[in-house]
Amino acid sequence: MQLDVFTLVPQAFAWLTEQRPVATVLGGELDLRLFSYRETTPLRGGQVDDEPYGGGAGMVLRVDVVAASLDAAYGGPPPQRVIALSPQGRQLTQEIVEELMAEPHVTLLSARFEGFDERILRHLATDAISIGPYVLSNGDLPAMVLVDAIARRLPGALSEGSGELESFSAELGGGLEYPHYTRPAEFRGWRVPDVLLSGDHARIESWRKEHVR
Numbered sequence: 001m002q003l004d005v006f007t008l009v010p011q012a013f014a015w016l017t018e019q020r021p022v023a024t025v026l027g028g029e030l031d032l033r034l035f036s037y038r039e040t041t042p043l044r045g046g047q048v049d050d051e052p053y054g055g056g057a058g059m060v061l062r063v064d065v066v067a068a069s070l071d072a073a074y075g076g077p078p079p080q081r082v083i084a085l086s087p088q089g090r091q092l093t094q095e096i097v098e099e100l101m102a103e104p105h106v107t108l109l110s111a112r113f114e115g116f117d118e119r120i121l122r123h124l125a126t127d128a129i130s131i132g133p134y135v136l137s138n139g140d141l142p143a144m145v146l147v148d149a150i151a152r153r154l155p156g157a158l159s160e161g162s163g164e165l166e167s168f169s170a171e172l173g174g175g176l177e178y179p180h181y182t183r184p185a186e187f188r189g190w191r192v193p194d195v196l197l198s199g200d201h202a203r204i205e206s207w208r209k210e211h212v213r
C-alpha cells in the first residue's frame, strides 16, 4: 500500500517510521511518502497560509498551495482517495481503518492553525476524517494515528494472529478484548484468575469469550 502524507513538518514523522510495526512494513507492504507544502508553494518565502477573509484569528492553509503540492506529486488530479484530516470529518473507527487498508493508495492532507481553506475540502480532497471530537494543533498526529492503525493491519506487521483477535475486530463481534494477565501469578494479593493457570484450553477459551466486553 502507498500512503502519501502532505504536511508542513515531514520531519515530525521520523520517530513513527522508526517504531514497530510501521518500521517493520516500511519498504515492503507499506510505502510511506512525506511531502512538504513548503517545497512546492508558489508563494514567496515558503508562505503556505494566509489571513481568513472576513477577519478573525488564525491563519488558513491556502488552496493554491495545496493544489501546487498535489500537482507536483501527481501531475494532475490523483485517482486515489485524498483525505483531509479535520475535526469536521467522519470520525475514525476500526471499520474505517479496514476500509482504508484495502485501498492500494491513499493520500492524507494535514493542516494547522485555523485549518483548510474550504475549497481544499470541497475540491481537492475526496473526504475528511477526524480522529475524535476534540481539537489538536495540527493534522500531523491524526495522520500518524492513521498511518499506525493502517500499518499494523498490513501483512507481516504483527506476529501471526495478534492482529485478528483484538478490540473492535469481527472475531470479537466488534467488542472489546478480554483481559490479559502475565507473571507473577500473584502480586500484592491480586491473583490471576485460576482458569488462566489451569492449562485447560477449552475452559480458557470459554472464559475469554465470556469476558469480551
Ligand SMILES: C[S@@+](CC[C@H](N)C(=O)[O-])C[C@H]1O[C@@H](n2cnc3c(N)ncnc32)[C@H](O)[C@@H]1O
Pocket: 085, 086, 087, 088, 109, 110, 111, 112, 113, 114, 115, 116, 129, 130, 131, 132, 133, 134, 135, 136, 137, 138, 139, 140, 142
Ligand atoms: C487547530 S486545528 C483547526 C480547528 C478548526 N479551526 C476547528 O475549529 O474545527 C488545525 C488542524 O489540525 C488538524 N486536526 C485538529 N484536530 C483534529 C481531529 N480531531 N481530527 C483530525 N484532524 C484534526 C486538522 O488538520 C486541522 O485543520
